[in-house]
Amino acid sequence: MNTPASNDDDLRCAEYALGVLDAQERAALELDASRDLALQNRLDAWQQRLAPLSEDTRPIAPPERVWARIRSDLGFAAAQPSAARQRRFWDSLRVWRWLTVGTSVAALVLLGAVVTLTQQVPRAPTTSTASHGYLVSTIARTDGSVQWSATIDLQRARLVVTPTTHAAIRADRATELWLVPPHAKPIALGVFPSDRPATLTLSTETIAHFSEQAVLAVSEEPPGGSPTGAPTGPVLATGNMHAI
Amino acid sequence: MTDTTSGSAEDPDAYFQDDVEAQRRERLNRMLQSAATGDERAFAELYRATSARVFGVIVRMIQDRGEAEDILQEVYVTAWRRADSFDPARGSAVTWLLTVGRNRTIDRLRQHRDELFTEYDATEVADESPTPAVMVQSSEERRRLEDCLDLLEPQQKTAIREAFFTGATYNELAQRLAVPLGTMKSWIRRSLMQLKACLAR
Numbered sequence: 321m322n323t324p325a326s327n328d329d330d331l332r333c334a335e336y337a338l339g340v341l342d343a344q345e346r347a348a349l350e351l352d353a354s355r356d357l358a359l360q361n362r363l364d365a366w367q368q369r370l371a372p373l374s375e376d377t378r379p380i381a382p383p384e385r386v387w388a389r390i391r392s393d394l395g396f397a398a399a400q401p402s403a404a405r406q407r408r409f410w411d412s413l414r415v416w417r418w419l420t421v422g423t424s425v426a427a428l429v430l431l432g433a434v435v436t437l438t439q440q441v442p443r444a445p446t447t448s449t450a451s452h453g454y455l456v457s458t459i460a461r462t463d464g465s466v467q468w469s470a471t472i473d474l475q476r477a478r479l480v481v482t483p484t485t486h487a488a489i490r491a492d493r494a495t496e497l498w499l500v501p502p503h504a505k506p507i508a509l510g511v512f513p514s515d516r517p518a519t520l521t522l523s524t525e526t527i528a529h530f531s532e533q534a535v536l537a538v539s540e541e542p543p544g545g546s547p548t549g550a551p552t553g554p555v556l557a558t559g560n561m562h563a564i
Numbered sequence: 565m566t567d568t569t570s571g572s573a574e575d576p577d578a579y580f581q582d583d584v585e586a587q588r589r590e591r592l593n594r595m596l597q598s599a600a601t602g603d604e605r606a607f608a609e610l611y612r613a614t615s616a617r618v619f620g621v622i623v624r625m626i627q628d629r630g631e632a633e634d635i636l637q638e639v640y641v642t643a644w645r646r647a648d649s650f651d652p653a654r655g656s657a658v659t660w661l662l663t664v665g666r667n668r669t670i671d672r673l674r675q676h677r678d679e680l681f682t683e684y685d686a687t688e689v690a691d692e693s694p695t696p697a698v699m700v701q702s703s704e705e706r707r708r709l710e711d712c713l714d715l716l717e718p719q720q721k722t723a724i725r726e727a728f729f730t731g732a733t734y735n736e737l738a739q740r741l742a743v744p745l746g747t748m749k750s751w752i753r754r755s756l757m758q759l760k761a762c763l764a765r
Contacts, residue, residue, distance in 0.1 A: 330760075331753060331756065331757070334753075334756040334757075334760070335752070335753075335756070338724065338727050338728055338752070338756065339666065339670045339727055339728060339731040339732070340727050340732070340733055340734050340737065340752060341733070342674065342733050342734075342735075343671075343674040343675075346670070346671070346674070364654055364655065367655070367659070367663045368654075368655050368659060369709070369759065369760065369763055370709075370728060371655070371659045371662060371663060371705075372702075372703060372705040372706040372708075372709045373706075373709065373725070373728050373729075374617070374621050374662050374666075375702055375703060375706045376693075376694055376706075376729075377617075377620045377621045377624050377729070378620050379616035379617045379619070379620040380616055380619050380620040380623050381615075381616045381619070382615050382616065382619040382632075382633060382636055383633065385633075386615070386619075386633050386636050386637055387608075387611060387615075389637050390611070390637050390640045390641055390644075393637065393641045394641060394644050394645075396604050460591070462587050462590060464591070464594060498580075500581070500584050503702055505581075506580055506581070506584075532612065532613075533616060535584060535588055537580075537584045537587075539580065550580065551580040554583070555580060555583040555584055555587060557587075558584050558587040558588055558591070560588070560591075560609075560612075560613050562612065
């Protein structure tokens with residue numbers, strides 16, 4: 321199917337995706353692609369090929385006003401996002417209440433902090449790095465089911481991880497928690513019991529890598545944790561982090 | 565979990581990274597799909613998880629924070645309105661957002677290319693490829709693309725990177741890298757076709 325015409329089309333798509341065409345050439349290709357599915361597919365394929373280059377660019381947290389403007393453009397009801405936020409806090413409150421059964425003093429201190437925070441005015445989502453305060457994460461399996469929730473107290477350098485449903489883990493395997501900063505190696509946070517709340521102490525060095533751009537992940541490891549310092553078993557669940 | 569087809573299977577770190585990345589990608593895809601059904605909360609989550617990456621790419625290209633904010637706003641407004649056209653089989657939500665972001669930025673650059681072009685400082689933006697140490701921690705797709713870029717002549721690789729990260733036209737690239745326009749065109753075209761062949765292997 322490599323006729324000269326199709327080669328030309330392919331090249332135009334490649335040039336468009338790379339970004340070297342001028343305004344007229346871009347407009348012409350967009351118009352053609354909107355009427356020709358095969359051409360649109362070629363263009364998509366080229367955009368896919370080159371897209372990974374974007375990883376070389378350092379993420380920059382946009383100011384909060386951008387989100388406020390997007391919301392107002394889209395006519396999102398002002399109350400809607402706050403309601404959503406409130407609900408999320410409720411989810412964690414339920415968990416936290418249950419957590420008190422574990423009678424961990426650290427957890428109780430954190431519980432107090434979360435309750436206080438829920439009374440504050442909810443903010444728009446932020447992507448800025450949290451250098452103090454709290455981060456929360458719901459750690460879910462690939463199918464979306466939430467397996468654990470974690471709260472990180474950055475100031476006190478502590479992390480509390482709590483199961484939300486029963487985790488089916490083989491008796492001879494352990495669960496280990498990892499912090500995965502963007503495009504960096506996973507940092508071991510520690511082995512934790514999969515079926516009850518636990519508090520992990522974090523080093524100052526580790527704390528510095530926590531941000532909303534990082535991800536928490538749980539892997540299955542031999543008892544006592546990964547022998548190599550890097551994860552060795554399958555990833556059971558992952559979760560994004562949000563500042564609260 | 566015995567996926568030995570993955571190129572990084574021998575490196576447990578990279579393997580784990582790919583796995584985490586795949587799970588994260590899937591969740592972001594689901595958020596965008598939920599946004600298509602009018603789920604504002606999912607959309608807010610998607611914004612929170614992806615906007616810094618999209619913003620970083622826009623800022624790097626346009627080098628003006630105010631304009632970059634306007635473009636970011638347009639990108640997500642478009643994303644909400646056209647979320648139903650997102651098809652995860654054709655690429656991830658992040659790639660979709662980044663592509664919309666790049667295309668909007670290039671359109672904006674073309675609108676007032678003249679003003680921006682005179683301000684451009686070629687020595688400032690021309691950048692280096694990531695170091696091998698950084699590359700080890702990149703996605704599998706990124707590593708693969710780098711392997712193919714490494715097969716190009718160094719000047720041609722520079723031209724491709726410069727084009728991608730600045731959104732410059734052939735004319736601008738030729739001036740910046742001080743080569744005749746015809747040479748620049750043939751460098752880029754040949755490189756693109758070489759990349760395609762290499763990636764198809």
